[in-house]
Amino acid sequence: MTRVHCAQLAPRVADLPHNRELSATAVRGAAARGADVIVLPELVTSGYRLNSTAEARSVAIDPDDPLLTEWGRAAPHSVVVGGFCERGPDGHLYNSAAVLDHGELIAVYRKTHLWDEEKLLFTPGDTPPPVLKTSHGRIGVLICYDLEFPELTRKLALHGADLLAVPTNWPLLPRPAGERAPEVVIAMAAARVNHLAIACCDRTGTERGTHWTEGTAIIDQQGRVSAETDTTDTACTDLDLHASRDKRLTPHADLFADRRPELY
Amino acid sequence: MTRVHCAQLAPRVADLPHNRELSATAVRGAAARGADVIVLPELVTSGYRLNSTAEARSVAIDPDDPLLTEWGRAAPHSVVVGGFCERGPDGHLYNSAAVLDHGELIAVYRKTHLWDEEKLLFTPGDTPPPVLKTSHGRIGVLICYDLEFPELTRKLALHGADLLAVPTNWPLLPRPAGERAPEVVIAMAAARVNHLAIACCDRTGTERGTHWTEGTAIIDQQGRVSAETDTTDTACTDLDLHASRDKRLTPHADLFADRRPELY
Numbered sequence: 001m002t003r004v005h006c007a008q009l010a011p012r013v014a015d016l017p018h019n020r021e022l023s024a025t026a027v028r029g030a031a032a033r034g035a036d037v038i039v040l041p042e043l044v045t046s047g048y049r050l051n052s053t054a055e056a057r058s059v060a061i062d063p064d065d066p067l068l069t070e071w072g073r074a075a076p077h078s079v080v081v082g083g084f085c086e087r088g089p090d091g092h093l094y095n096s097a098a099v100l101d102h103g104e105l106i107a108v109y110r111k112t113h114l115w116d117e118e119k120l121l122f123t124p125g126d127t128p129p130p131v132l133k134t135s136h137g138r139i140g141v142l143i144c145y146d147l148e149f150p151e152l153t154r155k156l157a158l159h160g161a162d163l164l165a166v167p168t169n170w171p172l173l174p175r176p177a178g179e180r181a182p183e184v185v186i187a188m189a190a191a192r193v194n195h196l197a198i199a200c201c202d203r204t205g206t207e208r209g210t211h212w213t214e215g216t217a218i219i220d221q222q223g224r225v226s227a228e229t230d231t232t233d234t235a236c237t238d239l240d241l242h243a244s245r246d247k248r249l250t251p252h253a254d255l256f257a258d259r260r261p262e263l264y
Numbered sequence: 265m266t267r268v269h270c271a272q273l274a275p276r277v278a279d280l281p282h283n284r285e286l287s288a289t290a291v292r293g294a295a296a297r298g299a300d301v302i303v304l305p306e307l308v309t310s311g312y313r314l315n316s317t318a319e320a321r322s323v324a325i326d327p328d329d330p331l332l333t334e335w336g337r338a339a340p341h342s343v344v345v346g347g348f349c350e351r352g353p354d355g356h357l358y359n360s361a362a363v364l365d366h367g368e369l370i371a372v373y374r375k376t377h378l379w380d381e382e383k384l385l386f387t388p389g390d391t392p393p394p395v396l397k398t399s400h401g402r403i404g405v406l407i408c409y410d411l412e413f414p415e416l417t418r419k420l421a422l423h424g425a426d427l428l429a430v431p432t433n434w435p436l437l438p439r440p441a442g443e444r445a446p447e448v449v450i451a452m453a454a455a456r457v458n459h460l461a462i463a464c465c466d467r468t469g470t471e472r473g474t475h476w477t478e479g480t481a482i483i484d485q486q487g488r489v490s491a492e493t494d495t496t497d498t499a500c501t502d503l504d505l506h507a508s509r510d511k512r513l514t515p516h517a518d519l520f521a522d523r524r525p526e527l528y
Contacts, residue, residue, distance in 0.1 A: 189454070
């Protein structure tokens with residue numbers, strides 16, 4: 001079993017030292033609870049509601065920044081996936097996710113589907129999201145709105161992902177009473193039609209008037225929410241990630257073999 | 265506004281005369297309530313749990329069968345989409361859906377993704393599902409398990425579907441209390457990520473030991489369930505189908521323009 005842990009944090013906008021401490025403490029706490037895979041929110045180092053390129057630039061960091069190294073030190077036996085505001089060597093800003101395994105940075109993914117006004121601050125990534133062979137399974141990485149493109153979740157599934165780790169910042173939308181947040185519904189459907197697990201780590205804390213869904217959810221291969229946040233804004237559950245590799249639903253039904261790519 | 269109506273019926277397995285009367289009566293009733301688009305279950309003419317090819321053949325009909333003509337006569341100003349067991353001119357059996365508009369048969373779609381033991385009875389269709397320009401909007405047609413292939417719902421959305429009409433037979437699966445059926449979750453997600461409406465018409469009535477989800481749901485472009493069945497096993501709601509043609513979520517976000525096909 002693989003212990004998957006999401007830390008739904010409340011970063012302070014444009015406060016790098018605070019967010020550094022906040023995120024490293026959360027990673028350390030997760031590791032102490034035996035987490036194998038730890039997911040942090042999108043842009044946890046910078047906050048989300050950055051009000052200008054100048055402000056975003058002031059909290060942008062390089063992938064070799066000590067802040068990310070600290071995540072690795074805080075959980076030396078885990079995989080850590082967390083969002084950060086990246087200063088690219090080309091001078092552009094990216095909404096990125098860092099992936100660390102056993103303390104080492106193994107990948108940086110730059111969000112390819114920028115949501116709404118993010119387009120005014122960030123450059124979209126031009127490389128598809130990776131599926132990484134880690135010490136805790138094959139992990140695909142998406143960021144927030146990326147998850148709403150079913151071509152992309154399907155692609156990562158076909159590339160062998162056992163688990164999608166998805167740092168998110170979901171602004172709160174009105175929804176009917178008793179219903180799950182639409183983003184969670186989309187994740188549940190993606191998990192079920194692809195028979196893989198998905199860990200979405202949302203954020204909390206009001207920021208410049210924006211409220212968040214606080215919809216953190218770890219979803220199993222049946223598309224069921226296996227864990228939501230507890231009173232400490234933590235979601236944690238043990239999943240059999242190897243189950244993601246068998247796409248059979250019955251002796252005569254197989255989610256991948258039943259595809260008809262020639263018709264799509 | 266377009267009045268969309270689903271009749272969640274209980275056909276009798278291998279009883280063509282009974283199912284003819286049952287379905288025609290339902291279509292007539294829907295028309296009397298002003299339905300513009302009427303959706304019937306999958307295989308409503310034959311029932312689902314056919315126990316041999318011989319039995320399936322005994323209730324298979326041609327697309328010009330009077331049974332289908334009768335649906336058209338019963339709702340001469342509506343679009344009717346319903347499932348039937350088709351005897352193809354090639355001698356094969358198909359799990360098909362007939363589409364009638366203003367009393368005329370305008371299309372037959374043969375299910376391309378056969379579920380489980382359907383593979384032992386039916387030949388899969390080799391033509392992609394259509395998006396039909398009808399007198400009540402552009403309607404895409406899928407049958408049951410087809411809906412669980414997100415490539416396919418996306419394709420119909422990109423081809424301009426305002427509404428997907430989906431005859432289904434959903435065998436009842438266990439699910440956590442308070443959760444929607446997984447098939448409905450998949451439909452909600454497909455509606456939301458594609459900003460189109462989806463009308464799933466399930467069936468009712470136990471059949472040879474199989475219980476059904478009775479999960480009929482008409483879903484709007486936000487991915488919200490707009491209507492479920494009432495005490496008469498009918499779901500009916502008015503939808504603005506033209507809204508499906510605008511894929512913008514905000515001034516800076518557009519579900520189709522934001523796609524990155526070069527990355528998929």
